[in-house]
Amino acid sequence: MFIINILMAISNWIWGWPLLILTFGVAIILSIRFKFFQFRIFGHALKNTLGKIFVKTEGDGDISPFQACCTALASTLGVGNIAGVSVAIATGGPGAIFWMWFVALLGFIVKFSEITLGLAYRERDPETGLWHGGFYWYVKRGLGKGWKWLGIVWTIILGCAMVFAPAVQINSLTAAIRTSFDLNPWIIGVISAILMAIVLVGGIKGISKFAELVVPFMALAYTVVSLYVLVRFAGNIPGVFGMIFEDAFTPVAATGGFAGSTVLLAIRWGLARGVYSNEAGTGMAPLAHSSAAVNHPVKQGLWGIVEVFVDTIVVCTMTALVVLSTGVWDSGESGAALTSKAFGVAFNSPVAGTIFISVIIAFFAFTTALVNVYYGEICVNILGGKKLIMPYRILGCIFAIVGALGALSTLWNLFDFFFGVCAVCNLVVCFAMRKQIGALISDYLARLKSGKWEATAAATVEKLPELTAKEH
Numbered sequence: 001m002f003i004i005n006i007l008m009a010i011s012n013w014i015w016g017w018p019l020l021i022l023t024f025g026v027a028i029i030l031s032i033r034f035k036f037f038q039f040r041i042f043g044h045a046l047k048n049t050l051g052k053i054f055v056k057t058e059g060d061g062d063i064s065p066f067q068a069c070c071t072a073l074a075s076t077l078g079v080g081n082i083a084g085v086s087v088a089i090a091t092g093g094p095g096a097i098f099w100m101w102f103v104a105l106l107g108f109i110v111k112f113s114e115i116t117l118g119l120a121y122r123e124r125d126p127e128t129g130l131w132h133g134g135f136y137w138y139v140k141r142g143l144g145k146g147w148k149w150l151g152i153v154w155t156i157i158l159g160c161a162m163v164f165a166p167a168v169q170i171n172s173l174t175a176a177i178r179t180s181f182d183l184n185p186w187i188i189g190v191i192s193a194i195l196m197a198i199v200l201v202g203g204i205k206g207i208s209k210f211a212e213l214v215v216p217f218m219a220l221a222y223t224v225v226s227l228y229v230l231v232r233f234a235g236n237i238p239g240v241f242g243m244i245f246e247d248a249f250t251p252v253a254a255t256g257g258f259a260g261s262t263v264l265l266a267i268r269w270g271l272a273r274g275v276y277s278n279e280a281g282t283g284m285a286p287l288a289h290s291s292a293a294v295n296h297p298v299k300q301g302l303w304g305i306v307e308v309f310v311d312t313i314v315v316c317t318m319t320a321l322v323v324l325s326t327g328v329w330d331s332g333e334s335g336a337a338l339t340s341k342a343f344g345v346a347f348n349s350p351v352a353g354t355i356f357i358s359v360i361i362a363f364f365a366f367t368t369a370l371v372n373v374y375y376g377e378i379c380v381n382i383l384g385g386k387k388l389i390m391p392y393r394i395l396g397c398i399f400a401i402v403g404a405l406g407a408l409s410t411l412w413n414l415f416d417f418f419f420g421v422c423a424v425c426n427l428v429v430c431f432a433m434r435k436q437i438g439a440l441i442s443d444y445l446a447r448l449k450s451g452k453w454e455a456t457a458a459a460t461v462e463k464l465p466e467l468t469a470k471e472h
Contacts, residue, residue, distance in 0.1 A: 007417045014420035020271045023281050026427045027106035030113060033434055037441055038108035038305055045302040060456045061293030062130050067208035068292035069303040072285040074211040074367035076311045077219060079172045080277040082361055083336040085319040090334035092269030095247030097320045099270025104312035107280030108305045113430050113437045116301030118286025120440060120461050133290025135283040135426055136382055142433050154425045155379045161418030162376030166396050167403030168415055169369035174404040176361035179354055189404025193397035196370055200393050204291050207374050211367060218363045219315060226318035229346040233325040240324040278311040283426030287375050295453050296460050298444035336361060369400060439464060
């Protein structure tokens with residue numbers, strides 16, 4: 001118990017100012033070095049990602065770029081988008097949303113960078129023929145064998161975090177369902193575990209197909225219903241934006257059930273919820289994106305920009321605007337209860353609001369748990385090979401049942417600790433590999449002008465050492 005208390009204390013410290021300052025610092029340095037590439041290329045990114053969903057894939061890979069993005073979004077679109085945003089508002093005030101947007105804009109370049117590195121240094125598994133890439137690979141191949149130990153440490157830590165993930169996600173799913181329906185938690189846990197096992201058997205291809213069907217539909221449904229609410233309360237929208245921008249830089253007095261907030265609290269909660277929601281900098285997204293069939297690493301990196309945009313600028317903003325425009329933000333509620341209350345006011349029915357949020361959380365939490373186990377599978381495959389994958393899947397499904405049976409504050413804190421350490425390691429490595437990222441960006445822009453592309457991403461990356469040597 002003493003060790004757990006120490007880990008929990010470290011977790012609370014990491015997820016405070018240290019991680020936020022590190023994220024800010026790395027993002028600013030990368031943005032300046034790449035001449036704010038993420039903003040200069042934003043329109044191009046949308047056109048060549050969402051605008052080409054149905055275009056035939058190019059290059060080598062196991063799944064389409066869109067499927068890879070949906071798989072990664074299945075991890076990021078979760079309880080944080082629904083409950084986390086409301087926690088930020090209830091604790092830091094409306095101004096927290098400004099800082100959530102701020103860290104999302106910084107996250108564009110961070111997520112782009114880690115995904116681009118993942119594609120550049122990925123490897124094909126000699127036994128399965130599947131492509132794998134991510135932190136372990138770009139540390140080992142990009143920084144040299146002397147850094148392999150860091151890749152192994154990160155892999156162990158993330159593998160531990162991901163085995164706990166189904167517990168914390170299915171716990172949220174169970175709480176959401178039981179808010180509207182009186183179901184036995186055992187039943188919810190067992191059904192969740194069985195469904196997870198069925199999808200996980202299909203590996204990355206099965207998971208990506210599931211994510212491709214569920215994630216866009218749920219994100220679109222949530223956005224459309226949120227827009228309906230915003231139309232109903234359109235007269236309040238100008239005032240909402242006024243509050244967000246004003247309270248981002250001035251203290252908020254206590255009002256109603258809101259205890260008041262300082263500017264520092266607004267910054268802390270806005271930045272923390274933003275980082276936690278879009279996962280930019282944690283190194284997790286490349287594990288999914290590295291399976292994509294593309295002929296240049298930057299092409300998939302562009303999906304990282306879109307991913308952060310959809311997760312935070314679109315979905316999280318919908319939650320924030322609904323909560324603020326309906327006027328319930330200072331009611332004293334927090335988390336999912338506050339979001340449910342906002343939709344209940346909009347629907348003129350607290351029950352309808354609760355049911356809607358319960359269904360959304362249930363789907364988001366399930367898909368997040370699913371993809372997190374897959375991320376863990378990649379980790380154990382690195383450490384011990386395919387023989388560990390099945391036991392890991394079983395353990396993940398067991399934790400799903402455990403999570404359904406009760407609150408797991410200790411596991412939540414352990415998950416936060418592992419997650420935070422992974423983010424610190426990955427942000428440092430992204431900074432260390434800024435020359436390689438810059439070389440790939442320069443090569444991509446040159447190929448856009450010439451129209452000459454290699455047949456595969458591997459062929460492009462063969463020239464990376466030469467390109468990096470030219471990068472200032």
